[in-house]
Amino acid sequence: MTTDTVTAPETRAFEADVSKLLHMMVHSVYSDRDVFLRELISNAADACEKLRYEAISNPAxxxxxxxxxxxxxLDKEAGTLVIEDNGIGMTAADMAETLGTIARSGTKAFMDKLAADKDGEGQQLIGQFGVGFYSAFMVAGKVEVVSRRAGEADAATWSSDGLGTYTIAPADPEAAPARGTRVTLHLLDDxxxxxxRYxxxxxVKAQSGHVPVPIFLHEAGSADEPRQVADGIALWTRAKSDISEDDYADFYRSVAGQFDKPALTLHYRAEGRHEYSVLTFIPETKPxxxxxxxxxxxxxxxxxxxFITDEAEILPRYLRFVRGLVDSADLALNMSREMIQDSPVLSAIQKGVSNRILSELAKLAASDPERYAxxxxxxxxxxxxxxxxxYERRDQLLGLARFKSTTSNGTWRSLKDYxxxxxxxxxxxxYATGNDLDRIAQSPQIEGFKARGIEVLLLPDQVDSFWTTMGVDYEGKPFKSVTQGAADLSLIPLAEGSSSAAAPSEEASSFIAFAKDALADHVSDxxxxxxxxxxxxxxVAAENAMDLQLEKMLASAGRAPERAKPVLEVNAGHALIAKLGQVGDDDDGRRxxxxxxxxxxxxxxxxxxxxPRAFAxxxxxxxTRALG
Known part of the structure; x- marks a missing residue:
């Protein structure tokens, strides 16, 4: 066929091993059948954008x-779904070229044409690899395409069952679109x-509600006018001054699937080497x-x-509570829109969005501490x-971190405050770690710090036992557990009104020496x-041993080696210790x-x-001794 007009129906084989390729498309490339509609709408939106571009030089x-x-x-009786656009349309030759050859994309060729035309910069064209159309065979046993290219009189029909061949034939001009393409899917029973309609x-609302072309929905046989289900205006492309808080809240609920309000909204457009728009929300309540x-x-x-995917790792996992979207103008894709390439563009977006969210949180912490809290x-x-x-953002995160402490009276404190x-x-x-804030605050290991007015951070979250072991420091000061190693508090004066510990009596010192011997199999000192x-x-844990709380957590999970022997510390000035000399030489009693x-x-x-039995x-x- 050398002309754009088909004079008789003609059956051809796809220019590829279609039985294998279509099977791959239907069963491997796409994981969700719903994507077929997104792909066909994307193709339709591309066709409208192509026409808009060509009409700049040829308004006719x-x-x-x-x-x-x-x-x-929609036609439930006939079991069909029709997607129609009034875009650039196709000739019969275009159909053979784009629909007859899998993975050959008219859109990509069009973009190559634009690349040589400085006036074509910024065209919003979506498809790049020419395979999305074939996802229609996931839901349809037969697909018919009727199209007329803008400015042409003739129309053509492409038809296939996706099993290896397709047919191109002339279309009745009266039944064909005046301009553009009509795709009819004869749906499978399942x-x-x-x-x-629902x-x-x-x-459409979930996956294609923000394409740059309005979308209308009509049910066959209904006397109602077609209903607009997407207005072709993406919220994140509008000026922030034109968007109300209610608009943001409604959009947040739709994109996040939650019913609360956003605690923080971040909306901006990045320009420069890479262009992308960001609209993200921090929820008011925990997802x-x-x-x-x-x-x-x-x-x-x-x-x-x-919409491409909601599984791209745009943000690090510790920001997984953030909801929203990123819209890229130049992100590279592979053959499926679901599987994005690990490209420098994606890496730049990941870094840019993550840093911006953290910087916005820092600004909020400075300007509105209560909201940030x-x-x-x-x-x-x-x-x-x-x-x-x-590690790269650790200093930034330490600046954002807030803690309750022995001196904060239940309020949040920053490390700068500390x-x-x-x-x-x-x-x-x-710091002191544990599972319960109140219990940590009452830990005996904290007593000497309180007596000297030293603030101790109270860390009740499981992750606290891990990040504190990573050699973290803040402004040159390392983090040190109050339950690990020697406290070394002798150089810090006691607070006013606090008395120093009394020196141990000779009897108490003798008992401590005895206890070290008796408990040698159970403690290191x-x-x-x-x-x-x-x-x-x-x-407490020995100086170079694992912190008590971390050791306990790992042991309970079966992931720690044999627990290290702890150190037993004795308060030499305590009344009980002072009376231990009264036990005399009864070694069994002292033991x-x-x-x-x-x-x-x-x-x-x-x-x-x-x-427990030996304890009892x-x-x-x-x-018995005391009462005897």
């Missing part, structure tokens, strides 16, 4: 129908729902999937206002995952503590007391005694 192509549109017609309207083990993000990716209350535990995972309250000779930022003021004993003190320290940590027997013997 628009005729008396200048307004681009896409029409969807795809009849695609002829129902199903189609839902898909139900915030702690999903897969930790997937929920940012939708669009290319030129056409509400966001941190909801999402702080997730953001802190970045302290463990994102640094402002450092005590003389204080060389570290002290028994020593006098300068971190205790009111409790008799506590346990019972030593083990009971160790179990007391374990219980204070929220752990059971190492041997020792306690019973001690009470």
């Amino acid at each position: 192509l628009l005729g008396d129908d200048p307004q681009a549109r896409i029409s969807l017609t 795809a009849k729902t695609y002829a129902e 199903t189609v309207e839902r898909i 139900f999937d915030l702690f999903d083990p897969d930790r997937k993000g929920r940012i939708k990716l669009y290319v030129r206002r056409v 509400a966001i941190w209350e909801n999402f702080g535990p997730v953001i802190k995952e970045g302290l463990y995972e994102d 640094m402002g309250s450092l005590k003389e000779n204080q060389t570290a930022i002290y 028994v020593r006098i503590s300068d971190r205790l003021t009111s409790s008799a004993v506590c346990i 019972d007391i030593a083990f009971l003190l160790l179990d007391e320290a374990r219980i204070a940590e929220g752990d059971p005694p190492a041997d 027997e020792r306690l019973e013997r001690l009470m």
